[in-house]
Amino acid sequence: MLALHKMQKYGKVASQHSKSCKTISLEKTMEEIVKEQREVVKKVILEHGKTVVDTIKVSQLYGGMRGILGFICETSCVLPKEGILFRGHSTAKIEECLPRAENGCVPLPEGMIWLLMTGKLPTQEEVKYITKYLNEHSTLPEYVIQVMDSLPKELHPMTHFAIGLQALQLNSITLKKRKEHQKTEWWRLILRDAMDLLSKITLIAAHTYNHNYRGEKICYQVDCELDWSANFTKMMGFKNPKFDECIRMYLTLHADHEGGNVSAHACHLVGSALADPYISFVAGLNGLAGPLHGLANQEVLTFLNELIKDIGKTPTDEQMLNWLKGWLKPGKVIPGYGHAVLRVTDPRFTTQENFAKRNIKDDAMVNLVHQLYRVVPNFLKSLKKINNPYPNVDAHSGVLLSYYGMKQNDFYTVLFGVSRAIGLMSQLVWARAFMYPIERPDTTTTDGLLELIKAKKEGKDKQGNDTKDSKEK
Numbered sequence: 001m002l003a004l005h006k007m008q009k010y011g012k013v014a015s016q017h018s019k020s021c022k023t024i025s026l027e028k029t030m031e032e033i034v035k036e037q038r039e040v041v042k043k044v045i046l047e048h049g050k051t052v053v054d055t056i057k058v059s060q061l062y063g064g065m066r067g068i069l070g071f072i073c074e075t076s077c078v079l080p081k082e083g084i085l086f087r088g089h090s091t092a093k094i095e096e097c098l099p100r101a102e103n104g105c106v107p108l109p110e111g112m113i114w115l116l117m118t119g120k121l122p123t124q125e126e127v128k129y130i131t132k133y134l135n136e137h138s139t140l141p142e143y144v145i146q147v148m149d150s151l152p153k154e155l156h157p158m159t160h161f162a163i164g165l166q167a168l169q170l171n172s173i174t175l176k177k178r179k180e181h182q183k184t185e186w187w188r189l190i191l192r193d194a195m196d197l198l199s200k201i202t203l204i205a206a207h208t209y210n211h212n213y214r215g216e217k218i219c220y221q222v223d224c225e226l227d228w229s230a231n232f233t234k235m236m237g238f239k240n241p242k243f244d245e246c247i248r249m250y251l252t253l254h255a256d257h258e259g260g261n262v263s264a265h266a267c268h269l270v271g272s273a274l275a276d277p278y279i280s281f282v283a284g285l286n287g288l289a290g291p292l293h294g295l296a297n298q299e300v301l302t303f304l305n306e307l308i309k310d311i312g313k314t315p316t317d318e319q320m321l322n323w324l325k326g327w328l329k330p331g332k333v334i335p336g337y338g339h340a341v342l343r344v345t346d347p348r349f350t351t352q353e354n355f356a357k358r359n360i361k362d363d364a365m366v367n368l369v370h371q372l373y374r375v376v377p378n379f380l381k382s383l384k385k386i387n388n389p390y391p392n393v394d395a396h397s398g399v400l401l402s403y404y405g406m407k408q409n410d411f412y413t414v415l416f417g418v419s420r421a422i423g424l425m426s427q428l429v430w431a432r433a434f435m436y437p438i439e440r441p442d443t444t445t446t447d448g449l450l451e452l453i454k455a456k457k458e459g460k461d462k463q464g465n466d467t468k469d470s471k472e473k
């Protein structure tokens with residue numbers, strides 16, 4: 001399964017990797033875990049299948065389903081007052097425990113792939129195995145490059161990137177072989193496709209960058225001595241080891257945010273119809289491209305540039321506050337602030353803030369982000385209507401990328417997409433491992449809802465039968 005592709009057209013292997021991780025296999029490791037977890041879930045459904053764990057208010061039906069428990073996601077969970085837990089581990093624990101590059105200070109995102117897929121913190125060797133796997137499977141079919149090259153440069157990079165990934169569907173083993181396998185085995189096909197997508201996604205993203213901004217014909221050289229992030233930055237023409245560290249941190253931090261966010265939910269939904277991982281992921285990616293979701297990291301830079309244009313790079317807090325009032329007047333939002341679930345400063349913001357404090361001395365844009373953090377929360381609190389006045393992950397990422405020379409802010413959501421593929425693909429593998437059925441919630445009209453409310457008041461259920469409560473009365 002791990003055949004070494006040498007001198008591939010769009011992903012040449014420059015040198016071989018150490019042999020010590022040869023005996024490790026992600027699929028074999030997951031086999032046992034899938035077996036165990038299926039038993040756990042079977043037991044939960046058997047013992048508690050009829051237990052009511054949530055109820056729905058009318059306001060939630062009209063309010064983006066906020067707060068409704070919708071489905072199960074094993075890879076991560078977001079606590080309003082603590083933030084993301086990746087397989088139960090906080091961002092601080094992740095920073096401390098995931099293996100790093102040699103002489104590096106931040107985790108390798110390859111460790112996040114292992115963690116989200118298996119639920120276990122990886123060893124150094126398991127991370128090496130993932131790096132090796134990604135490098136060895138990085139060949140891009142030539143037609144994918146041709147499709148991407150045929151697109152106009154004016155297209156938003158997210159669309160260019162999504163079209164490249166959609167075209168990769170021809171690689172799908174799920175698409176070709178699913179019907180030959182039992183349902184219980186489909187997760188293996190999804191896993192192979194998921195790992196194939198992760199192996200190629202950095203090349204597709206790099207090609208979007210090179211096509212849109214560098215205009216060079218590049219024969220991508222994947223160096224097996226380098227990790228996933230270092231190869232990625234190299235393919236985009238960057239040569240700064242500090243930027244490699246920044247990208248390692250970025251790709252680790254943005255990997256997952258449980259199942260209900262727009263991109264994860266879209267991917268999960270499309271995957272439930274047994275669409276293959278490539279097109280399911282593209283569905284999620286298109287959701288990520290919305291300005292209230294992933295595109296906010298592009299919007300933050302636009303917002304900062306507007307602020308600088310109007311009040312300069314070193315405004316006083318008072319000048320900043322007045323400018324913010326003007327910004328909100330036409331009904332805009334402050335990008336990078338607020339969250340549907342979080343009710344505190346996003347710990348992923350704090351990780352990036354700490355990275356900036358360690359690595360960047362006196363950069364005007366970074367300073368502005370830190371000044372905004374002093375000013376914006378109190379301002380948003382004063383508006384009363386906002387549920388979370390604190391910064392989210394997108395408030396900080398752009399200024400770090402910009403500092404290291406990646407100035408094209410309309411590319412930032414592509415980077416987000418590369419990272420989010422780790423979580424979305426892990427979620428998809430597990431959705432098929434648990435053999436979840438096609439998603440199809442009920443909906444109703446407002447008239448239908450009013451009838452339902454009337455029936456409820458009369459002690460009847462949806463079908464007009466007496467409910468247990470009314471019988472007891």
Ligand SMILES: CC(=O)SCCNC(=O)CCNC(=O)[C@H](O)C(C)(C)COP(=O)(O)OP(=O)(O)OC[C@H]1O[C@@H](n2cnc3c(N)ncnc32)[C@H](O)[C@@H]1OP(=O)(O)O
Nearest residue numbers: 292293294296333334335336337338339340386387388392
């Ligand atoms: C990776 C990610 O997806 S993280 C989120 C990235 N998105 C952004 O940063 C965009 C800015 N933030 C927002 O628009 C929102 O906070 C969201 C979309 C993230 C969350 O939306 P909600 O859960 O609906 O937020 P909330 O319940 O606090 O909204 C209540 C009101 O406050 C407003 N509000 C929320 N955040 C902000 C903000 N940053 N600036 C101005 N107004 C805001 C909402 O627009 C809404 O106004 P309305 O009642 O007039 O329509």
Ligand SMILES: O=C([O-])CC(=O)C(=O)O
Nearest residue numbers: 257261262340341392393
């Ligand atoms: O959870 C959400 O709604 C948004 C998201 O994906 C994130 O913050 O990373």
